Amino acid sequence: MELDELKSLLNHKLSTDHTGRSEKDIAALLTKKTVSVTDKLKRSLWIEIACCLLVIVIFGYWGLFGANHSFRIYFSVFAVLSIGFLGIIIYLLRRTTRLSATTLPVKHNLQTIVNIIEEFTKRYFQFTMALIPVCFIFAFVLGYNDPEHIPSADRFAKSYFSALWQVVVFAIAYMLLLTVGLYYFTKWYLKKLYSRYVAQLKECIAELSGE
Amino acid sequence: MPSEKEFISLLNQHQRIIYKVCNLYMDLHSDREDLFQEITLQAWKAYGSFRGDAKFSTWLYRVALNTAITFFRKEKKKPETYLSDSLPEQADVIDNREEEQVKAMYAAIGDLSKIDKAIVMLYLEDYSYQEIGEMMGITANNVAVKMSRIKTKLKEETQKQLATN
Numbered sequence: 001m002e003l004d005e006l007k008s009l010l011n012h013k014l015s016t017d018h019t020g021r022s023e024k025d026i027a028a029l030l031t032k033k034t035v036s037v038t039d040k041l042k043r044s045l046w047i048e049i050a051c052c053l054l055v056i057v058i059f060g061y062w063g064l065f066g067a068n069h070s071f072r073i074y075f076s077v078f079a080v081l082s083i084g085f086l087g088i089i090i091y092l093l094r095r096t097t098r099l100s101a102t103t104l105p106v107k108h109n110l111q112t113i114v115n116i117i118e119e120f121t122k123r124y125f126q127f128t129m130a131l132i133p134v135c136f137i138f139a140f141v142l143g144y145n146d147p148e149h150i151p152s153a154d155r156f157a158k159s160y161f162s163a164l165w166q167v168v169v170f171a172i173a174y175m176l177l178l179t180v181g182l183y184y185f186t187k188w189y190l191k192k193l194y195s196r197y198v199a200q201l202k203e204c205i206a207e208l209s210g211e
Numbered sequence: 212m213p214s215e216k217e218f219i220s221l222l223n224q225h226q227r228i229i230y231k232v233c234n235l236y237m238d239l240h241s242d243r244e245d246l247f248q249e250i251t252l253q254a255w256k257a258y259g260s261f262r263g264d265a266k267f268s269t270w271l272y273r274v275a276l277n278t279a280i281t282f283f284r285k286e287k288k289k290p291e292t293y294l295s296d297s298l299p300e301q302a303d304v305i306d307n308r309e310e311e312q313v314k315a316m317y318a319a320i321g322d323l324s325k326i327d328k329a330i331v332m333l334y335l336e337d338y339s340y341q342e343i344g345e346m347m348g349i350t351a352n353n354v355a356v357k358m359s360r361i362k363t364k365l366k367e368e369t370q371k372q373l374a375t376n
Contacts, residue, residue: 003362009313011335014231026219034252102260107348109277207326
């Protein structure tokens with residue numbers, strides 16, 4: 001049996017399995033929340049924007065008015081990096097919003113979604129990884145070279161370590177563990193969020209590209 | 212600023228398009244309801260881009276297919292009955308043999324990939340290869356090649372289904 005022979009019957013079957021909705025029902029649907037990937041992505045981007053703004057304000061304040069020289073540099077660098085990341089996030093949010101408001105051909109639409117998600121995950125990963133040297137190495141170097149003593153750091157060192165080598169071993173182990181942990185956690189988190197979805201979209205794009 | 216009233220009226224007239232897409236892409240009733248809602252919302256968001264130079268039905272097909280193809284649910288157990296089993300009986304229109312064939316064909320379409328389902332749906336709506344290509348973002352030639360492959364696949368699958376019944 002050929003598809004063409006059953007065309008009208010199939011068409012009829014496909015379009016009759018419903019009770020129909022009134023204009024009132026449709027109007028009610030317009031007030032509901034969407035669950036599409038672009039909206040999920042937009043929600044993620046808005047959360048990132050809120051976090052960035054919070055970091056910029058708090059760390060910016062400490063960067064300007066912090067008690068120690070090393071604290072001021074440390075938090076200022078953190079705030080500047082966050083400003084850069086905020087710019088990228090706003091750009092991606094605008095692209096996502098534009099995409100929701102247009103009706104592209106299927107293949108183009110899929111490619112745009114994949115590009116936006118990949119750009120987001122790439123930049124998120126880069127930003128998180130860029131924070132590692134800032135958080136650990138930069139913080140240690142600055143703290144070590146700070147002309148003023150940091151009382152809380154001194155207290156911590158004196159109560160737990162009796163020799164300099166112990167401090168050095170602790171610092172290296174601490175940096176290594178957190179770097180490896182953060183690297184794998186970020187990878188896992190981004191993979192959990194979007195990787196399966198992106199893989200499925202790529203399959204569709206490949207199918208459309210092939211003959 | 213697009214008029215909500217005008218949009219609702221247009222959507223109401225063309226809602227069978229959304230139902231067709233939902234029926235084709237989702238097995239479970241609850242998933243179909245969710246997809247219907249999602250397509251309606253996406254259409255409303257994109258309504259500003261509808262300029263009236265194309266037919267509303269064509270525009271709505273594009274929105275509905277884009278939404279359905281990118282709409283992923285967590286894997287659920289497939290219902291034991293096929294979609295066609297839940298469709299209304301039309302004994303006066305279709306005799307038993309024909310109905311079996313339609314059910315078998317319907318089940319075969321249900322097993323196609325998301326992209327192939329979209330192409331079949333537009334083909335059933337009598338869109339030309341050129342128009343299908345424009346909606347899918349591929350060439351008319353590519354549509355023709357795919358359609359030929361899909362037809363062969365559907366024929367084989369339908370025969371298999373009928374033979375096992």
